[in-house]
Amino acid sequence: xKMNNVLWISGGRVIDPVNKRDGTGDVFSVDGKIVADLxxxxxxxxxxxxxxxxxxxxxxxxxxxxxxEPGQTxxxxxxxxxxxxxxxxxTTVVCMPNTSPPADNAGTIQYIKDAIAREAVVNVYxxxxxxxxxxxxxxxxxxxxxxxxxxxxxxxxxxxxNTEIMRRAVEYAKMFDICVMDHCQDTALSEGGVLNEGVxxxxxxxxxxxxxxxxxxxxxxxxLSFYSGAHIHLQHITSAYSVDIIRRAKQRGIxxxxxxxxxxxxxTDGCLKTYDVNFKMNPPLRTEEDRQAxxxxxxxxxxxxxxxxxxxxxxxxxxxxxxxAPFGVIGLETALPVCLQTLVEGGHCDLSFLLSxxxxxxxxxxxxxxxxxxxxxxxxxxxxxxDLEWTADPxxxxxxxxxxxxxxxxLKGKVVQTIVAGKTVxxxxxxxxxx
Amino acid sequence: MSLSSNWTHKDFISIEDxxxxxxxxxxxxxxxxxxxxxxxQKKLPSLRGKTLVNLFMEPSTRTRVSFEIAxxxxxxxxxxxxxxxxxxxxxxxxxxxxxxxxxxxxxxLVMRHSAAGSAYYLSKIIDIPVINAGDGAHAHPxxxxxxxxxxxxxxGSDFTGxxxxxxxxxxxxxxxxxxxxxxxxxxxxxxxxxxxxxVPEYFSSxxxxxxxxxxxxxxxxxxxxxxxxxxxxxxxxxxxxLGEYTSMFGxxxxxxxxxxxxxxxxxxxxxxxxVEIDSKLADSEQSVILEQVxxxxxxRMAVLYLCASAVHPVxxxxxx
Numbered sequence: 001x002k003m004n005n006v007l008w009i010s011g012g013r014v015i016d017p018v019n020k021r022d023g024t025g026d027v028f029s030v031d032g033k034i035v036a037d038l039x040x041x042x043x044x045x046x047x048x049x050x051x052x053x054x055x056x057x058x059x060x061x062x063x064x065x066x067x068x069e070p071g072q073t074x075x076x077x078x079x080x081x082x083x084x085x086x087x088x089x090x091t092t093v094v095c096m097p098n099t100s101p102p103a104d105n106a107g108t109i110q111y112i113k114d115a116i117a118r119e120a121v122v123n124v125y126x127x128x129x130x131x132x133x134x135x136x137x138x139x140x141x142x143x144x145x146x147x148x149x150x151x152x153x154x155x156x157x158x159x160x161x162n163t164e165i166m167r168r169a170v171e172y173a174k175m176f177d178i179c180v181m182d183h184c185q186d187t188a189l190s191e192g193g194v195l196n197e198g199v200x201x202x203x204x205x206x207x208x209x210x211x212x213x214x215x216x217x218x219x220x221x222x223x224l225s226f227y228s229g230a231h232i233h234l235q236h237i238t239s240a241y242s243v244d245i246i247r248r249a250k251q252r253g254i255x256x257x258x259x260x261x262x263x264x265x266x267x268t269d270g271c272l273k274t275y276d277v278n279f280k281m282n283p284p285l286r287t288e289e290d291r292q293a294x295x296x297x298x299x300x301x302x303x304x305x306x307x308x309x310x311x312x313x314x315x316x317x318x319x320x321x322x323x324x325a326p327f328g329v330i331g332l333e334t335a336l337p338v339c340l341q342t343l344v345e346g347g348h349c350d351l352s353f354l355l356s357x358x359x360x361x362x363x364x365x366x367x368x369x370x371x372x373x374x375x376x377x378x379x380x381x382x383x384x385x386x387d388l389e390w391t392a393d394p395x396x397x398x399x400x401x402x403x404x405x406x407x408x409x410x411l412k413g414k415v416v417q418t419i420v421a422g423k424t425v426x427x428x429x430x431x432x433x434x435x
Numbered sequence: 436m437s438l439s440s441n442w443t444h445k446d447f448i449s450i451e452d453x454x455x456x457x458x459x460x461x462x463x464x465x466x467x468x469x470x471x472x473x474x475x476q477k478k479l480p481s482l483r484g485k486t487l488v489n490l491f492m493e494p495s496t497r498t499r500v501s502f503e504i505a506x507x508x509x510x511x512x513x514x515x516x517x518x519x520x521x522x523x524x525x526x527x528x529x530x531x532x533x534x535x536x537x538x539x540x541x542x543x544l545v546m547r548h549s550a551a552g553s554a555y556y557l558s559k560i561i562d563i564p565v566i567n568a569g570d571g572a573h574a575h576p577x578x579x580x581x582x583x584x585x586x587x588x589x590x591g592s593d594f595t596g597x598x599x600x601x602x603x604x605x606x607x608x609x610x611x612x613x614x615x616x617x618x619x620x621x622x623x624x625x626x627x628x629x630x631x632x633x634v635p636e637y638f639s640s641x642x643x644x645x646x647x648x649x650x651x652x653x654x655x656x657x658x659x660x661x662x663x664x665x666x667x668x669x670x671x672x673x674x675x676x677l678g679e680y681t682s683m684f685g686x687x688x689x690x691x692x693x694x695x696x697x698x699x700x701x702x703x704x705x706x707x708x709x710v711e712i713d714s715k716l717a718d719s720e721q722s723v724i725l726e727q728v729x730x731x732x733x734x735r736m737a738v739l740y741l742c743a744s745a746v747h748p749v750x751x752x753x754x755x
Binding site: 197198199201202203204205206207274275316319320321322323324 | 574641
């Protein structure tokens with residue numbers, strides 16, 4: 001019994017950004033918690049993992065994923081979505097409430113929690129809706145949702161358009177000290193839009209989606225947070241001007257946090273060479289100027305973390321005329337190499353900084369006690385080889401869906417072992433079965 | 436000379452894919468087809484036994500009829516499928532509809548669709564030629580062919596030094612996009628004119644001049660292409676009213692006087708008399724609107740013939 005509960009990960013490059021640790025060393029866990037050292041007796045019993053040549057990091061935290069359960073389990077479910085998370089090195093994910101039915105009541109949250117307890121291989125925290133049915137008309141029962149276990153509320157995918165409703169939502173949420181996550185989209189401005197408004201929408205003859213559709217809601221949310229004191233988290237920011245608005249809001253001490261996605265920091269609307277629906281996402285890919293502004297925002301802390309917006313859709317749903325294909329791409333399994341290439345190989349930051357964006361900074365937004373290797377914390381650990389090259393093969397994804405812009409691409413950096421509470425949940429090279 | 440010897444395209448999706456030499460191939464073939472139009476026996480045997488399906492998911496009269504006549508002149512059989520008559524309203528995907536059409540033994544598919552990129556999408560799925568008869572605001576390549584063919588009959592094959600102004604709703608216009616590409620390949624300079632909401636600055640990335648000043652765009656133009664204001668496409672926000680449009684950008688007799696003598700006036704149809712063009716002007720000597728329609732038949736004959744022969748080579752003696 002004791003045997004399985006002692007882990008000794010040795011010889012890896014241990015990076016724990018929050019503790020400013022970066023160097024070759026060992027990581028230990030006992031009974032699912034990180035410990036500073038092992039006794040001689042524990043060392044004899046420990047399951048030893050040789051991490052030499054690898055990076056040992058706190059397990060990644062993704063505060064924006066769609067697990068599609070209940071109701072859209074043909075796209076993904078909690079079992080497959082958390083396997084995809086584990087394969088990508090994510091030990092904690094926060095799932096969005098745009099399920100079917102929407103997670104706007106305590107009963108649905110309980111259903112999701114039951115499924116998580118039964119099926120999930122990584123930690124999953126649910127969110128609830130801001131409004132009933134995500135319709136933007138009537139507040140959902142925030143207090144009951146929180147009591148049922150949600151850690152934030154959001155109408156992700158359907159931004160609340162009515163500013164009065166949004167004002168009351170954030171004021172009400174503040175009473176519970178619960179974060180309101182907003183998908184910033186003025187739907188009147190983005191109406192019909194499927195691609196960034198610009199030279200590429202002109203060339204392809206597709207309806208453009210202007211940056212202003214995001215900027216205006218970002219501004220609104222900054223203003224609402226300023227007056228209410230509520231914490232509003234801005235999801236998947238894409239626009240350079242929005243980054244600037246958030247930067248100034250933070251300088252004024254307004255309780256705004258924000259995230260950027262791996263695809264928005266690595267791709268632009270110019271990457272759409274044909275009408276490839278795997279480049280259709282909401283919000284759309286922007287210009288190189290926007291992309292650079294997002295990176296700048298991550299570097300100076302304007303944008304707090306990276307979140308994938310993992311949004312699975314089946315091939316038969318995606319494989320359509322560009323206008324009719326659903327928005328969204330999966331991202332859990334490719335996030336690490338994409339971010340490594342964009343930010344670290346791109347010369348913008350060191351590995352430790354990137355890992356901070358994927359770990360404790362993401363956790364801090366929702367006050368999750370995750371994303372660190374500090375003694376006493378949960379032994380959620382990701383071991384990856386930053387140099388291992390692999391090809392993104394749709395057949396190999398753990399996700400039920402394969403809607404990724406990186407299909408067939410060579411990527412560098414691969415997770416080799418994912419550990420949740422001291423237990424290995426992903427280890428493709430040593431054939432350790434997940435759960 | 437074999438007219439199709441250097442033609443390799445199975446599909447005809449966008450002018451972007453076509454070289455200047457290939458445009459020349461199409462125009463020469465269209466010219467020779469045009470000489471046959473006056474014959475009492477108009478049918479040519481070139482595509483005898485072939486079946487062409489016209490899949491129209493958006494209303495069209497002129498383009499559809501033009502393709503049907505072109506097919507008939509080449510002795511192909513043509514079948515017309517429209518959205519309301521098809522299974523698309525029952526939830527069938529475009530992919531499945533197209534594969535069923537292939538399974539029904541069609542040899543060529545002509546498609547009109549409201550979604551940009553749909554013709555390209557289909558061409559990657561099915562093996563038979565896909566001819567784009569207009570996909571959203573993306574492309575209407577056979578319209579550009581007939582427009583340029585009409586100009587070529589007057590200007591010869593080199594458009595260098597010529598200025599063509601396209602006036603109207605450019606943002607939503609596949610005709611404008613295809614014409615920009617074709618005219619530039621033939622050497623012409625293109626100016627886009629219209630209200631700022633319908634002619635956004637972004638178009639200058641296509642190498643054209645963008646103007647909101649009608650007079651300066653008209654004074655030195657060699658051809659003026661007018662586009663229909665597509666009320667059915669704009670959300671109501673792009674300009675105040677048709678009346679305002681006409682008062683600012685409609686071509687009336689006074690504004691037509693700014694044009695150089697001999698400037699060609701074109702319109703892809705259907706025209707809205709009194710909106711974008713003065714009624715008399717549409718019928719004037721400068722107007723080539725009906726000639727465009729006639730030329731549409733021979734240009735489409737050329738495209739059908741070339742794409743069909745890229746799949747099943749036809750000997751050139753059979754052509755004419």
